[in-house]
Structures are given as structure tokens and as C-alpha cells.
Amino acid sequence: MAGKGRPRSESTEKAILNSAHTLVADHGFQAVTIEGIAKHAGVSKATIYKWWPNKAAVVADSFFKTLKEQYPVPDTGSVIEDLVIQISNLSTFLASDEGRIIRELIAEGQSDSDVAEAYQSRYFSPRREVSRTILERGVERGEMKSGLNLELCVEMIYAPLFYRLLITGEGIDEAFLRNVVSCVLKGLGAL
Amino acid sequence: MAGKGRPRSESTEKAILNSAHTLVADHGFQAVTIEGIAKHAGVSKATIYKWWPNKAAVVADSFFKTLKEQYPVPDTGSVIEDLVIQISNLSTFLASDEGRIIRELIAEGQSDSDVAEAYQSRYFSPRREVSRTILERGVERGEMKSGLNLELCVEMIYAPLFYRLLITGEGIDEAFLRNVVSCVLKGLGAL
Amino acid sequence: MAGKGRPRSESTEKAILNSAHTLVADHGFQAVTIEGIAKHAGVSKATIYKWWPNKAAVVADSFFKTLKEQYPVPDTGSVIEDLVIQISNLSTFLASDEGRIIRELIAEGQSDSDVAEAYQSRYFSPRREVSRTILERGVERGEMKSGLNLELCVEMIYAPLFYRLLITGEGIDEAFLRNVVSCVLKGLGAL
């Protein structure tokens, strides 16, 4: 734990991430430049390049570090209700101005696997885990049959959300989500 | 109404689109530049800008014009089989090197609505229409109940495909597609 | 002389050379940057780099193109007078603010042989030639003996000038120059 040399400045790091976040939220990922982030943060470009390899990495970091804590896992006693609440929260966020960032990160992830890895592990995995927990709780409670392919179940519930967000751009309302959830549970024979 | 002056050169347009396609296929969307396309096509940059507003437009055009004709609509007599065949063809293509282009166009579409509009109307709509036809044929045949929300049905069948392609990057095999299709049809009460 | 493509803009070139000259005259060679020249000239950096390889080349060009015509070759009938007049003019210029530029170019020339070549051929050679002409005229006139090593003569007359300018920094007055010229002519047995 040598710790030689001047230690990294926390305030600088924060300034960079805050600036990145602000700028991307205001102008979109494409329009933001490292140079712009540096200027906005009152920081040297070299300092940014020292700690992050490229714009996507800074923005990803800024996004994930700034993220508010997750919503609490809903627990109404009904699997369908719980799932609808959770996914509804998620989709509200993803459709928001703030959420535009992650849509743009997903876009970036198509050609930068580091970014893809980042949103997978830092964003989606934890959220999928919550859905899984809800499902497992339903099985324990006897509300749902056991022996289901829960992975597939989660996947099919999340998929239409992203399909609308990324491909068709259609709006997402609770009725749609409710339809999706009940269709998947019925279709997999859970109910 | 021919118009005065020298007419637009067809060979030039072809050269541009071919070059765009080749270069994107070889190096990826991000790495390709208008300048590169112009050089590769032996064409002036200004000529490209005259007919397309930006790189994405050229690449989109090159992609859709180069596209081979669609597979014939499958007709085995079974809705599930037909759907699985169709989606399987689609997913095979999307997962291929060639298909990487459309994944990158989807990425680009997150911040360029013209591109989004383009792949919607020129690529996905026709394919969704095929699926819809298959479903309608099933209803006519009495294989499926009538009165279903076919839009939702198509959406839920396509969604997991793109979810894997764009978000998780997981591979797609026929078993997965078969699961998805039967789950959706069952879930919506079609069978 | 094909002349394809947009021709090089004369006004741009002039703006660059003028800016380079102004800035170097005002702030010195070291303090001037390509970026600064570009900004001052209202020109893109790339345009400068397109036509000159580096700062020294631009400055050298700007210096030599801006140079007023030479003083007329003096012709008083006396070799000594003529030489003193010519060298005096030269040294007055070299010691001036304007002349600081060429002193700095000579400095640059120590590590950039292109620059060295430039001031040799574009500045000093023509001036040495004038001195040589004066000497030759003296020989023709019978004022000086023939058979002298004129090269050496010119060299020894110019040398003390640069010695003071570059090494000792001492001022140069007419008396000094007169001493030098008469010493050299006497020393080489010209008189």
C-alpha cells in the first residue's frame, strides 16, 4: 500500500463525472466531447485521459456513479403487481431525460464492448436480479408453480420494454406492461 | 420533364453505395468516414453531400439497397413452424457480419431519428408484416382463436430477439425462438 | 499546368504571412505558435500545415516576402566608402526590431538546416554579392590591386558584424565598421 506521490484528487474526479453527466443530459452523448467536459469541469484534458480511455468510459462512469439508489423491491403479495411496479419504475426512468443516457450508452455498446460490459454488470444485472427475486418469492409462496425457467421468464418480460425503447420508440404504459407480464406468466405455465 | 443539364450519374450513385457498404462491412460504422467513402468510390465528397445529408443516411441507403430479396414467406401449415422459420432466418441474418450493419444503424438511430425512421419503414415493418400475415392465416385456418391482439403478439415475439442482440449479446438458437413463440401464443390465449 | 480543383487562396496565404510577421515582430520567435498565427490570420491550422512544415518555415517565408527591396548599391567612387555604407545599412537593419527576426532565424538555423539554407540563399547570398560587386568594381577602377581572394575579403568584413550581433551583443557604429573594412583591405594587401 505504498501510496507514493500526490494522491488523486477526489474533487477533480467528482468535477469530471458531474460535468460529464450534466453535459450528456443537456446535449446528448454524441454532442459531448472530452474537451468540453474538461473545460466545464475546469480540468485538464490530460487528467481525463489519465483515468479513462475514452468518452464512453467517462460517461458510463458518470452515469452509474450518479445513479440514485434503486427503488425498494416492491412486495404487495402479488407477483404480477410486484413485477408491474418494478418494470414500470424502470421504464419510467429509461424513458426520461436521464434515461436517454443509458439508451445512448446501449447504442455505444454496439461497438464498444467495454461499455456493453459496464451497463450489463452495473445496471441491468442488479435489476434483473430483483425481478428474479420477486418470481422466486412467488414460487415459495405457492402463488406460482415451481420448476419454471425463470431466466427465460425475466428475459421475456424485459425484452418488450427495450424493444419499444430502442426499436419502435413507442410509449410504454402500465396497461402494456401488465399485458406483457401476464402473457409471459401464463405462457410459461406459471399460473 | 427531363430537366436541363447533365443528369445524375447512376454509376456514381452505385459506386458510392457499394463503397459505403463494403467499408462498413469491413471496418464497422464508426470507423467509416464520408471522406473514406468518397476516396474508395473515386467520387467527390461534395457529390455525396449533394444527395445525402450525412454518413448514416448513405450507409442506411447502401444497406437497404444491397439487401437481397426477402426469404419467401414460409407456409408449412403450422403457425408455430412458420413463425419459427421466419424469425430464425431473421435472427441468423442479424447475427451475421452483414447484420452487424443494422445493429449499428439501430445504435445510430438512438440519436438520429431519420435513421430510426429508415430502418423502421424499410426493414422492420415489412418483416413484421410477414409475421402478421402468418398469424392471420392461422386465424383464418381456424388453427388459432380470433380476436387476438396481433400487434402485441408480433411485438412480444420480436422483442426477445432484439433484447439478446442489443443488450445481452447472448446467442440465439432455434430452441430459444421456439420457446418464445409458443410462450407468447399460449400466453395470449391463441392456442 | 492542369489547375484542377479550387486554387490556393492568395488572400489566405497573405494573411498567414502577415500574421506570422506581425506576431514574431511583437512577441519574438519563441513565443509565437502556429495556433496563434492561425487565430490571428483567421485561418485553419490545417491550412498552415498544408503549405509549411513548421513554424520556422512560415516565419522565414513571412520574413523574406515582407522584406523591403534592398538599398541601392552605393557608388561613391570609393571602395571603402561604398562598403561602409552597405554594411552600415545592413547592420542598422539587423540591429533593429525587424532585424531581431533574422537573428532568431539564425538561432533556429542551428538545429533546422532548411531554415539555415533559407537565410543563406534568400538573404545573405544576395547581400554578399553586392559587397563582391563593390570590390570588383574597385579592382576594375584600379583602386585596388587585382588577384585578391575576394571571398575571404567579404567574409572577414561581414564576420565582425555577426560576431557582435550574435555573440557579444555589443553595439555597432560606423567607426567600428570603418576600422574593420580598412583593416581587412590593408591586411589582404588590397590597398
Added chain:
Amino acid sequence: MAGKGRPRSESTEKAILNSAHTLVADHGFQAVTIEGIAKHAGVSKATIYKWWPNKAAVVADSFFKTLKEQYPVPDTGSVIEDLVIQISNLSTFLASDEGRIIRELIAEGQSDSDVAEAYQSRYFSPRREVSRTILERGVERGEMKSGLNLELCVEMIYAPLFYRLLITGEGIDEAFLRNVVSCVLKGLGAL
């Protein structure tokens, strides 16, 4: 009053000067950086900046401290021979790889008066003093007339050397130096 605190490390100073000298000898003044010297010497940049104001100061110091002792003052009994020997030694050194450093320092001196002052007082003055001594000895010996302007004499002997080194780049041989020396002595009426 030795002073409190850890004393300046001699080995560090030596390492810095040695590195500066080596690097400048190998790559030239322009290509050398403080950062490079620090790295090569295994020393902190801040330590260099603590004791020297800039690169030129370090290099000047390194050059003058590393300098071998001067050649002994020649004493053949002939002023011309002594002068030729001395100047020949000097010019051989200045034309060498090692001597390139001082040429580059002279260049630097055009825009940094501290450097100019340094080579004046630490390098050229002592050498001019030697020439002066030779001349005075000649006067004492009766080999030369007295009442001469010795300053001018020394100046005119040194000048052609530097003129060739710095301006024309021409080589310097003994014959040339002999010509110069005898011309000057004759020209000033010393002989």
C-alpha cells in the same frame, strides 16, 4: 550558520548535470526536455526546478561544469603560431559533436539573456583573455608594435570563426585561420 534541514545532495546535482549533458550530446538541445532529464537522472522534476529556472540553465551548467580544462596557453615564441594554435584548438572543439552544444546555447542566447551572459563570462571571455595574453606577450617581446587596439584585434580574429560556424556552416581549416590571423595583424599594422 550552516543552515538547518537536509543539505542539498551532491550526487543528485551531478546526476542531473550528467544526464543533461548526455542527452543534449545525443539528441540535441531542442529535443531534450526537463522531464527527460529528470527521468534519465532518476530525479524529481521539482528538484530540477528548485535549482535551475529552465532547461537552458541546466544545459549551460552541465556544459560548463563538464568542460575539460583548457588547453595550455601555447608559447612557441611566435604570435602568429600561438594564435593559430589556440584558435585552431577552439574551432576544432566548436565544430565537434561536443561543440554543437555551445552552438545551440548561442542560439538559445538570442532569446535568453541569462544564457548569453553565461557563455560570455564562462566560456568566451576566458578564451579571449588567452588570445589577448598572447598578443600582449608579442608586444612585450617587441615582435609587434605597441599601441594597438587589442580588443579589435581579438574580435576580428574570432569573428570569422563564428561566422563560418553559425552562418555559412563552412568548414574551418588551419590555412583559413592562418590567413585570418595574418590579415588582421597586418591590417592593424601590428607587423
Added chain:
DNA sequence: AGATAAGCGAGACGGTACGTCTTGTCTTCTT
């Protein structure tokens, strides 16, 4: 001995310029 003070290596940092690259527009000549 303990306190005090400076020297020093390591390395972060803001700043500035580098030289390159691409964009989108323009000007000229050719077809």
C-alpha cells in the same frame, strides 16, 4: 533524544500547443 526544517522522489494536476483528422462548404475546371 526530540523537535524542526529542508531535500527529495513520486506522481497528480491545470494549462497550452502540438500535428492530425474529419466535417461540411466552397471554388475552379472538365464533361
Added chain:
DNA sequence: AAGAAGACAAGACGTACCGTCTCGCTTATCT
């Protein structure tokens, strides 16, 4: 007109040094 050639302004790229700044450690002198 259409188009190739290519100049151009604009501005970001990622790199390199500059000179300054913490750090923590070392090495002395002075209580």
C-alpha cells in the same frame, strides 16, 4: 447542370511538456 479535384474554416482528437502542487520519507541541525 453534374461532377472530380481539392482548398478551406472549424474544431476535436490524443499526446507531450511545462511548471506547480501535494504527499510521505529521509537527512541533517538545533535545541
